[in-house]
Amino acid sequence: MIALARCVLLIAVALPDVTWSLDRFVLRRKVGWPLCALLTWIGCFVIAWVAAFILEIGIESNMMSHDLDGDGSIAGSELTPNAEAAIERWSSDVGRNFGVFLAIPIFAIWTAVVYCALSAGTWVARSLRTQNGG
Secondary structure: OHHHHHHHHHHHHHHHHHHHHHHHHHOOOOOOHHHHHHHHHHHHHHHHHHHHHHHHHHHHHHHHOOOOOOOOOHHHHHHHHHHHHHHHHHHHHHHHHHHHHHHHHHHHHHHHHHHHHHHHHHHHHHHHHHHHHO
């Protein structure tokens, strides 16, 4: 499950490039960069929320795999060192709990950086093309 959550987050990292390219080359700037950036940022946030949810399911299922009698709790003879480590991971994973909230400013900054870099690259390419007479 952790690998799946990481793959989902990679989609969020690549999303600004994909949406900028779609708007620029496929839609021929019909959406416009402000709306496209806003939709990208919202999409990245939703993807980060889904990744956190997948991670939560994985950690909880790992913890509950140590519940041998199926009563929904780990106690008594079920409390092995592996079970204690799974419980500790489930109860103290601050990144999983706050990752969704941190995704808001992080993906806003990431979207802005990617859009600025791609726009600057396009501007430089256009400038070079006009200088060379093409």
